[in-house]
Amino acid sequence: MASSHTATSVEIPCQGILFDMDGILISSLGSVERCWTKWANKHGIDPEYACRMAHGCRCIDTVALLRPDLDAEAEHDLIEGMEVADTEGILLLPGVLDLLKALPPERWTVVTSATDRLARVRLAAGGVPVPERLVTAESVTEGKPLPAPYLAGAALLGFAPEECVVFEDAASGTKSGRAAGCIVVATTFSHPVETLDAAHYLIEDLTGVSVETLTDCKGLLLKLTPLS
Numbered sequence: 620m621a622s623s624h625t626a627t628s629v630e631i632p633c634q635g636i637l638f639d640m641d642g643i644l645i646s647s648l649g650s651v652e653r654c655w656t657k658w659a660n661k662h663g664i665d666p667e668y669a670c671r672m673a674h675g676c677r678c679i680d681t682v683a684l685l686r687p688d689l690d691a692e693a694e695h696d697l698i699e700g701m702e703v704a705d706t707e708g709i710l711l712l713p714g715v716l717d718l719l720k721a722l723p724p725e726r727w728t729v730v731t732s733a734t735d736r737l738a739r740v741r742l743a744a745g746g747v748p749v750p751e752r753l754v755t756a757e758s759v760t761e762g763k764p765l766p767a768p769y770l771a772g773a774a775l776l777g778f779a780p781e782e783c784v785v786f787e788d789a790a791s792g793t794k795s796g797r798a799a800g801c802i803v804v805a806t807t808f809s810h811p812v813e814t815l816d817a818a819h820y821l822i823e824d825l826t827g828v829s830v831e832t833l834t835d836c837k838g839l840l841l842k843l844t845p846l847s
Contacts, residue, residue, distance in 0.1 A: 629820065631802060631841040634782035636722065636830070637754075637772040639675075640731035640738055642788030642809040643825070644715050645745035649708040654701040658694070662686055674809070675789030677732045677762035703737055706744040712808065714825030719748060721830050726839060729753040730772040730785075732762055732792075764794035769801055784841055786825070793817040804843065820845040 641647050652670050659669035664685055673681045679695040686694070719727070728750045731738050735755040742749045752775055759767040766780075773780040785796030785803045789810055796803040797817040805818035806825070815821060822828065822843055831840040 628842060628844045631784055631843070632833075632838060633784045633802065633841055634726070634778040634838045635773065635776040635784075636727040636839070636841070637730045637769055637776075637783050637785045637796070637801065638727065639785070639787045639789070639792050640729050640733060640741065641674075642712075643786050643806060644712060644729070644747050645741055646710045646712055646808070647702075647706075647708075647741050647745075648809065650702055650705040650741075654698055654705055657701065658698055659685075662689070675732060675763055675787075675791040677756045678734070679756065680762050699734055699737055702733075703740050706740060709741055709744040711745045711747065712824055714828060715747060718825050718828055718830065721832075722839075723832060724750070726776065726832075728772055728775055730768050732756055732768070763789075764791040764798070766795055766798035766800075769796045769799035773799065773801065782838070787815075787818070790814040790817070807846070822846060 638644055651673060655670045655673045656666040659666040669685060672684060678698050679691050682689065682694045683691045733755060735757055738753060738755050739749055754768055754772045754775060758771050761767040769785055770780055773783045780800040783801045785801040787793045787796055787803060788806045788808050793803050793805050793815050794817045803818045804820045804822060805815040807821060807823055812821065822845060828843045833840055
């Protein structure tokens with residue numbers, strides 16, 4: 620269960636911030652649903668169920684779960700191609716640019732279940748600055764909800780997981796961040812609140828989230844107001 624639902628502002632000292640991509644920085648729900656619906660219909664799978672299972676998880680893992688009889692790598696390549704080609708309706712989410720502008724570039728990165736190619740295409744389509752290094756589907760052998768992605772994100776920044784804050788919107792991602800030992804902040808943008816019980820804090824979106832760089836390289840002070 621999310622451990623804080625007060626309306627009081629909180630301050631979280633940390634060293635680095637790890638952002639999920641879809642549902643946190645941008646919304647690509649339209650593309651995800653169009654591509655997975657097309658694939659699901661082709662293979663006799665309920666499209667609504669396929670879309671639900673795909674959100675927040677690596678494509679190759681979702682394919683293996685839904686159709687273990689298929690060549691997961693080949694199907695992944697087909698779906699990735701569709702998603703890369705479909706950038707219609709990708710939106711920058713509220714509060715993102717203000718928060719990123721306030722962050723030193725070495726203090727944050729993106730940890731996404733998308734491939735590197737797809738992540739860069741979607742971030743560019745949404746107008747989000749792309750970190751020099753990011754954690755993608757290819758970076759780990761185990762995807763969300765296992766801790767490997769956020770452990771890799773913390774290591775990429777050079778900090779311990781417990782020194783990092785994760786921003787997530789999906790159940791699989793909140794579980795991944797929590798299992799890695801990070802502080803997890805979940806937005807309620809795209810998933811029901813009851814599925815986000817692994818998060819420490821819930822917020823609507825990044826609007827109103829601010830960060831201060833502490834003097835003498837002591838890290839960051841993240842400020843937010845959780846939902847009541």
